[in-house]
Amino acid sequence: MLLQTAEKTGRILYNEEISEGIYRMGIEAPDIAQEAGPGQFVHILIDDGAYLLRRPFSISGVTDGGIELLYKVKGMGTGIMRKMPAGGMLDVMGPLGNGFDVIGGRTAVVGGGIGLAPLVYLTQRLDGDTDVYLGFNDKPFALDCFDGYDVSIATMTGACGYRGDVTKLLSEKLRERTYDRIYACGPKAMIKSLKRITDRLGIPAEASFEESMGCGLGACMVCSIMVADGGSRTYKRVCKDGPVFDLDKVEM
Ligand SMILES: Cc1cc2nc3c(=O)[nH]c(=O)nc-3n(C[C@H](O)[C@H](O)[C@H](O)COP(=O)(O)OP(=O)(O)OC[C@H]3O[C@@H](n4cnc5c(N)ncnc54)[C@H](O)[C@@H]3O)c2cc1C
Ligand code: FES
Structure with a gap:
């Protein structure tokens, strides 16, 4: 069910290695490009044959009708992403988070x-x-x-x-x-x-937190961090309440 929420699909415009293990990907996604603010992210569904989880990536740039991502190859998902050719389609959800x-x-x-x-x-x-x-x-x-x-x-x-x-x-x-x-x-x-x-x-100071995520939509609480809220301490979800938080309020 989560996978069907606010899904948008984008065509890969380019996907090039700019440094060892670091890639720059352009995605045609006019709706996301129009709405996206700095600090927001997209959640990308990658068919790795194992998880049904999306992977979060910050929007590193917006062009006319498209967004750009910068990503580091880390594990299975980004290992698959790096081989995706220009012209292919990607299941992209976003923009998400506060910015x-x-x-x-x-x-x-x-x-x-x-x-x-x-x-x-x-x-x-x-x-x-x-x-x-x-x-x-x-x-x-x-x-x-x-x-x-x-x-x-x-x-x-x-x-x-x-x-x-x-x-x-x-x-x-x-x-x-x-x-x-x-x-x-x-x-x-x-x-x-x-x-x-x-x-x-x-x-x-404001910082964007890169916690591991599950749903990316505020439902599973996997991404929670402890934040001071008024006089009390409370868990906030990085995907929904963040990923950007006032640094003086975050407990680390
Ligand atoms: C808000 C946000 C923005 C991000 N922006 C970027 C970005 O712009 N560029 C970039 O290279 N990376 C970014 N990351 C980290 C990126 O999401 C992980 O590196 C990526 O999900 C790893 O996937 P994998 O399958 O290759 O790695 P694996 O280690 O095989 O991942 C296995 C599972 O763990 C999750 N996971 C592992 N590490 C992270 C992590 N650090 N954050 C969230 N989930 C993780 C994956 O989503 C996947 O479900 C961001 C993370 C968050 C939360
Ligand atoms: S990833 Fe599920 S609540 Fe944040």
Whole structure:
């Protein structure tokens, strides 16, 4: 039943490897493109012969009549996705979730690995006074998506840019500058470390959470995280109430 809700189907326009194990996919999906805001995601049904679960992917860009995804090949589903040819049809549901609050002022986006995907679209929607901080394990990718911005890079191996965590790099930069808001997406450890910094400095921050999902529609509670709501603590669903949350309210 869940699979029949708000289904939309899109033609694959391109599906190309842009770096080792990282793909950029364009999908013709006019309805989704028209509605999609930065931080929202699509849920894609992949026939892997095993699960009947969809896989969530952030919308990393919107074109005239289409959306773009950036994805990392991780397991079975993305392993199948990477082989899908242009011209093929894909079962795409969306746009789902709440998305980032796009505000004016001086902003920073902080991405860890493939977590940069939703930040590409967000950066295009912000008014331009935005600094970009990207952390990678070793080799950076998708840097062309941030052409025209001040991009600071950190790599764990030291292969490029600052050696170490992107949040440490940000922390150093925050000694000489500040931001009206910081937006982030990446591994939990990165988000947790960012939260320590933004809580300490009182900088408003929003983060997109990439929890494992089941239904993607708010029904199964698989994706719940603990959030402070007024005076109490409550579970919120990443798929329905998120994936973007005010970082100061999330318990990590
Ligand atoms: C809101 C949101 C946005 C995301 N955006 C992107 C993106 O833009 N690019 C990208 O590369 N990845 C993104 N992810 C992660 C992506 O959904 C998983 O990497 C993908 O589902 C893995 O599928 P798999 O079958 O290849 O891996 P497997 O490990 O074989 O997956 C098995 C099952 O676990 C689920 N699963 C595993 N890891 C995750 C995960 N991190 N999040 C959710 N479900 C998971 C899968 O959906 C699948 O049902 C996002 C996740 C969320 C929640
Ligand atoms: S994935 Fe089912 S409630 Fe979020």
